[in-house]
Each structure stands twice: as structure tokens, then as C-alpha cells.
Amino acid sequence: MSQNQNHYDILIIGAGPIGMACAIEAQKANLSYVIIEKGALVNSLFNYPVFMTFFSTSQKLEIGGVPFVTISPKPNRNEAVEYYRRVAEKFNLNIKPFETVKQVIKNADVFEISTSKAEYTANNVVVATGFYDVPLLMNIPGEDLPKVTHYYKDPHLYAFQNVVVVGANNSGVDAALETYRKGANVTLVVRSGDLGPHVKYWVRPDIQNRIKESEITAIFNSELLEIRDGEVDIKTQGGIKTIPNDFVIAMTGYQPDFSMLRKFGIDLPESLCPAYNEETMETNVKGLYLAGVVCGGLDTHKLFIENSRIHAGMIVKNIVSPTYEV
Structure with missing residues (x-):
């Protein structure tokens, strides 16, 4: 050339x-x-x-x-x-x-x-x-289904749906709070025992209060195991838990x-x-x-x-x- x-x-x-x-x-x-x-x-x-x-x-x-x-x-x-x-x-x-x-x-x-x-x-x-x-993939069955995204954009899409959000840093916390406020039934799946250390200081009290009031379900020390069309399996400290699911927002980094x-x-x-x-x-x-x-x-x-x-x-x-x- x-x-x-x-x-x-x-x-x-x-x-x-x-x-x-x-x-x-x-x-x-x-x-x-x-x-x-x-x-x-x-x-x-x-x-x-x-x-x-x-x-x-x-x-x-x-x-x-x-x-x-x-x-x-x-x-x-x-x-x-x-x-x-x-x-x-x-x-x-x-x-x-x-x-x-x-x-x-x-x-x-x-x-x-x-x-x-x-x-x-x-x-x-x-x-x-x-x-x-x-995106950092979870490498689990069902991750390639259309209902799974690694790029959360607009909470309106998830109104009145069963939503699993994976991750508890800023992107995951924002997605959980915003979809909850659009009427979604939100389950937050967190690999560690607490929210991420980098969560914005003005957001942390909000997500903590939503979890405390059971408005958002948070499952700590857990990970998503498998995704299917109408449900997901979550590996928890108490065993495998299956819950209804319409969308997965995987904020895994x-x-x-x-x-x-x-x-x-x-x-x-x-x-x-x-x-x-x-x-x-x-x-x-x-x-x-x-x-x-x-x-x-x-x-x-x-x-x-x-x-x-x-x-x-x-x-x-x-x-x-x-x-x-x-």
C-alpha cells in the first residue's frame, strides 16, 4: 500500500x-x-x-x-x-x-x-x-436468549415484567431502581455479600431502602445458573431457587x-x-x-x-x- x-x-x-x-x-x-x-x-x-x-x-x-x-x-x-x-x-x-x-x-x-x-x-x-x-459473559445456558441483555438502555421496556438484574455495581443498581420505578418486579442477583464498593454515594441509600422494604428482592452470595424462556435458576446459599422471569439484565461488566x-x-x-x-x-x-x-x-x-x-x-x-x- x-x-x-x-x-x-x-x-x-x-x-x-x-x-x-x-x-x-x-x-x-x-x-x-x-x-x-x-x-x-x-x-x-x-x-x-x-x-x-x-x-x-x-x-x-x-x-x-x-x-x-x-x-x-x-x-x-x-x-x-x-x-x-x-x-x-x-x-x-x-x-x-x-x-x-x-x-x-x-x-x-x-x-x-x-x-x-x-x-x-x-x-x-x-x-x-x-x-x-x-461484555463479560456469565457463560451459562440461556445467556444467548433474546430476553437477555448486557446493555441496559431504557426502563420503560420492562414495565410490569419479572426482571432479574445481575450485578450490584452502579450499572446494576441503576437498572434495578429504574425498572422497579416503572413497575417491574425486580430481583437483584449479587455474587458477593454486599453492594459494590463503587456504588454512587447518593444512590446507595436508595437501593438499600428498597431492599429493606422488600420492594426489590436482593439475593446475595448467589449467581444465575440457567436462563429459560419463562424462568431462571439461581444458585443460592440455601440451594437452587427457580423464579418466574421475563427479562434478564446482566450488568456483569x-x-x-x-x-x-x-x-x-x-x-x-x-x-x-x-x-x-x-x-x-x-x-x-x-x-x-x-x-x-x-x-x-x-x-x-x-x-x-x-x-x-x-x-x-x-x-x-x-x-x-x-x-x-x-
């Missing part, structure tokens, strides 16, 4: 907040760039629950020096999606949505990138794909696309935390960088938008020169 009009200084994979931040830094340094995104702009945020509220304040979600103004201290999903769209518009970012990267090959000092729509070459590649694309990282040549040790230089964000492949929460591997509570925005400046500084001001 020869260099052509599709050659860039930096090709960025992922149009989430961190991928966008990398593009803004590239603009600032007068580097040519393109963002390849397999879905919509900020695709992961778009797929968050409609009524989700961020743990972070709006200031901590800002990129490109653009103020994120909200009435409430903590913005919701709809406000964030609109904010990042306006940022993309302000900087006129070069984004190719609904285009999937198929292959990244390094040939001498140039990367050759094949996508579902085009061929590109680039001097540098930044992987900013996050971790929301690959997510992970980066490790197969993609390996395909790109990035080293993955047993811990599955990708190999990269923490000062430059460069991987073991020269010119190939990681940015954002993808750097955390399976530890998805380690990196967020607010503490990985700095990756963009670190990457561009390493590409341009040590004297580049972030």
Missing part, C-alpha cells in the same frame, strides 16, 4: 472523549489526523442508559478547553452526548463514523490501516477504544477488545494489562499508542475520562518533540 491522500500523521481509533481529545491536540500541533469510529460519535456514551447521571462533575469531563456548563453539578448522559457533539462541531474534527478498523500493519516506519470502507496510511496510530464493546490489541501486535501479559510507557503512552510497537480506559485492561475502575484526558497531550508531545507544550 502506498501513501496517498488517505495518509495522516496520526490515525485515531475511537471517537470517544479521549479519542476526540487526541484529535484536538493533533490540531493544536498542526498534525494531520483522522478518527475512525465503528459507531456513532461517543458511541459508548450514546449506549449508556438514557437517564444515567455521571459520578464526575461536568468540569472533569471537559476536553479541548471547552466549558461543559450544566445546571446540576453532575451531568447526565444526554447532556454529555450533546456536549461532545458540540465540541466536535467547534473543532470541526475529522471523524469517520460507522467505519470499522479491520487491520493495522506496520510496514517499515508507516502503518497500513484497512477499514470496512477505506485504506489509510499513518505515521502513528492511537488506540482509544475504551472497554464498553465486549465489560472489557477491552483484547483480541484486537493482540492483532495489532501489542503485548498482553497474564494480567491482561496492555504494555505501554506510562510517560509517553507508546506501546511495545513504536508509533502505536494507547489512550484512555483501554490502558487499564481488566481493571475498568482504574481510568476514567477525568484522569485519562491527559493522555492526549502526552502522546502528541512524544510525537512532536519534548519541548511541545501541552
Whole structure:
């Protein structure tokens, strides 16, 4: 593949907040760039629950020096999606949505990138794909039934239904509370003996009170064993319990696309935390960088938008020169 009009200084994979931040830094340094995104702009945020509220304040979600103004201290999903769209518009970012990267090959000092729509070459590649694309599966019978989802979106779908929610961190607790308030009969299945340690502090008392009042049934030290069309089996400390069921919302967590990282040549040790230089964000492949929460591997509570925005400046500084001001 020869260099052509599709050659860039930096090709960025992922149009989430961190991928966008990398593009803004590239603009600032007068580097040519393109963002390849397999879905919509900020695709992961778009797929968050409609009524989700961020743990972070709006200031901590800002990129490109653009103020994120909200009435409430903590913005919701709809406000964030609109904010990042306006940022993309302000900087006129070069984004190719609904285009999937198929292959990244390094040939001498140039990367050759094949996508579902085009061929590109680039001097540098930044992987900013996050971790929301690959759910952690339960690997139990019936998990592939249509009534099972790993991506909870809108509680209205579950009105007046028997719903099992698996998981007791923020996503599971939010799904349990919101579907309960739409009239669902909710059973919360929790592997451990308590709610997750990262549950938002203003939500924890709510779920605790709903459980105390028996408005939501919580089964701790348990796990889902099998899913069938009209019922599920739950393994509890007292034995196997079968209950009627219409929907299963499996909030079991997510992970980066490790197969993609390996395909790109990035080293993955047993811990599955990708190999990269923490000062430059460069991987073991020269010119190939990681940015954002993808750097955390399976530890998805380690990196967020607010503490990985700095990756963009670190990457561009390493590409341009040590004297580049972030």
C-alpha cells in the first residue's frame, strides 16, 4: 500500500472523549489526523442508559478547553452526548463514523490501516477504544436468549415484567431502581455479600431502602445458573431457587477488545494489562499508542475520562518533540 491522500500523521481509533481529545491536540500541533469510529460519535456514551447521571462533575469531563456548563453539578448522559457533539462541531474534527478498523500493519516506519470502507496510511496510530464493546459473559445456558441483555438502555421496556438484574455495581443498581420505578418486579442477583464498593454515594441509600422494604428482592452470595424462556435458576446459599422471569439484565461488566490489541501486535501479559510507557503512552510497537480506559485492561475502575484526558497531550508531545507544550 502506498501513501496517498488517505495518509495522516496520526490515525485515531475511537471517537470517544479521549479519542476526540487526541484529535484536538493533533490540531493544536498542526498534525494531520483522522478518527475512525465503528459507531456513532461517543458511541459508548450514546449506549449508556438514557437517564444515567455521571459520578464526575461536568468540569472533569471537559476536553479541548471547552466549558461543559450544566445546571446540576453532575451531568447526565444526554447532556454529555450533546456536549461532545458540540465540541466536535467547534473543532470541526475529522471523524469517520460507522467505519470499522479491520487491520493495522506496520510496514517499515508507516502503518497500513484497512477499514470496512477505506485504506489509510499513518505515521502513528492511537488506540482509544475504551472497554464498553465486549461484555463479560456469565457463560451459562440461556445467556444467548433474546430476553437477555448486557446493555441496559431504557426502563420503560420492562414495565410490569419479572426482571432479574445481575450485578450490584452502579450499572446494576441503576437498572434495578429504574425498572422497579416503572413497575417491574425486580430481583437483584449479587455474587458477593454486599453492594459494590463503587456504588454512587447518593444512590446507595436508595437501593438499600428498597431492599429493606422488600420492594426489590436482593439475593446475595448467589449467581444465575440457567436462563429459560419463562424462568431462571439461581444458585443460592440455601440451594437452587427457580423464579418466574421475563427479562434478564446482566450488568456483569465489560472489557477491552483484547483480541484486537493482540492483532495489532501489542503485548498482553497474564494480567491482561496492555504494555505501554506510562510517560509517553507508546506501546511495545513504536508509533502505536494507547489512550484512555483501554490502558487499564481488566481493571475498568482504574481510568476514567477525568484522569485519562491527559493522555492526549502526552502522546502528541512524544510525537512532536519534548519541548511541545501541552
